[in-house]
Amino acid sequence: MHSNRPHNDVFNDASEWETLRTNLQLMHGDLWVFIEEVLQRSHKGQLPVVTRVYTGNRGRPCTLINPNFLRWAYTQRSISGISHFLGVGRTTVQQALLDLGIATPGTDPFSSESDSEAETSLTDACEAQDDLLDPSLMTGAGIPEEVVDEFESSTFPGYLSAITDAELDCLVLRLQAFYARASIRMLDGMLRRLESLKEFESAVDATLFLGQIIYGTTTAIIV
Template identity: 40%
Template sequence: MDNSLPAFATETLLDAFRTHYHRFAAAVANLVSNPTDATVIARLGDDLDEYTAIYQDAVDSSHQGRPVLVQTIPSDGPGRPRIYIDPDFLQWAYGQRSTAGIARFLGVGRTTVRNALLSAGIAEHQPSPFPIPMDFAGFPPDVEDLASAHAAPTSFTGPVSGISDDELDTLLIRLRTHYKRAGLSMLNGMLRRLGHRVPTDRVRSSLLRIDPVRRIFERIRIRRRDYRVLGPNSLWHHDGQHGVSVHNVRIERLWVDITAQVGAAWADRFVLLELRHGLDINNTAHIWLLHILFLGTINSQLAFFAEAWNQHRIQIRNGPNRSPTDMFVFDMYVNGVRGNQLPVEEEGLGDDELEVYGIDWQGLRDDSILDSQRQNNPRTEGSSSWVGRVGPPPDLSEVVVDPPAGTLSNEEVDGLQAAFSGLIGSADEDDIVSLWSHALAYVRVLHPDVF
């Protein structure tokens, strides 16, 4: 695909903006002094239209196109043409939106989407949501009426999970044990990640049963504001929590949530091990043992949290609630597929302008966000520039889990993990205490001078 600007636009978008800005300023100054001059007004409108056309063309050429999701295939004989919907897209979309929602997005009828779902084997006929009619005496209808009843529309809504109330309560209790700050929306995302499509009313009723004090419904106030880029993948945020950078501020909002949902609970557990169960945080061998025993569990919790977060519905100002997955994929089809290349309209930016591209200036005035950034990013590592970089940062978060020098052999490490495989992986507090205490005693027998 040709990503260059059209021939008539010989200047970059940035140069065009600067040029047209001076024209706008001059035209407005003229308009103020001559408010009834129709020629000035017409020229101002023409100039605005010209810049808008340049901008729109630059936006259109900054991505790799929009995949074709719907095709109209002419009929071989008489009859209406057939509408073909990409089955891969349909498979994904059916797990994100209702049949009506998919139809609205594609601009086709619901019947067309239903037929495509059936044809691709993605959905099956569900029982009709309407009861079989009875006559006034309460008897089944005549044969003719029964035939019309069977002709009633069937449901094409994705099948709702058959999980019982007791099973749902147990599952939510387990999720709340590991993610104590998770609210209704986040728990719904976790259920979807686990493959359960449960109506919100059922989830709410279950939460009232397991937490009758209703602490679960204490709202965490989140100040949201409009956040606009050209499309998904236009601007990436990365923060491995090392290095101080003004570009980290926006993603620091997510770190606050991750710390509240996952990090804080593990910090409390490790403090408990330090206060009551022999953990010496100044002993590198003890830190290594923590990694061996719990790093995999923490990573699994973080991965599940990320996957569930991508499925949870976010309240959007002046729009329907949408999940991050919904926004990323559906908006990619609307605004064009983008990768990690620099969009054409930004190729004219200088290094100074690139350095401040994407900075959350409002976030830099948010004390809570800045406090989190200061606490979690070591000041000694300094800051870095992203100008001229391609691909992921060179220094990603990594925890090296090598045994203390001259202590455990690979066979002894394997034996340690095998001995406590029944406890490794559990995030229950009692299991964590038991695993640490017994594993510490185990390695002290092998190397008492180190542990």
């Protein structure tokens, strides 16, 4: 509206025209305030694609990520990269990807038929009917001497523990068979009962590596 003169053919009362002009000016001011708020959030690293909804329940507010942006970002960057860019946690990004159907959960590395057969075979060799935490499981009783001699060496160069690779494999597989969601701490506890503290500490590296294989944080080729 470039003219300040009332339009007599539309507004019979001059006050109506003034009211309209005042309201438009107020709307114009509110619009600029909103633009400034968006720019401030952008400069601070909090993009408009991330919103926090207060549900009224206890705890932190719910963090929502724009689905279209997240779907595009997932084709360009990793979960860590997206979380760093948006300024939110990795768990938040991962959960949003799952909730929106953009990504699917990882598969259990022990779920395939071949892996199950291998697990059953090794579990039977370790006398699966015995108690899980029975130290006698790892003594090698009943195993032929030639078999024991064949597996006495370790692939770990700094190997100092009395537990061999084959025994450690059996221990990990038995743990997985009894407790599908067992953590590495439970495996540590088993090793503490089976070995002294010094021997346990020397086997930590190998234990953590096997634990990573179980829970999918790394990959390994089993020959």
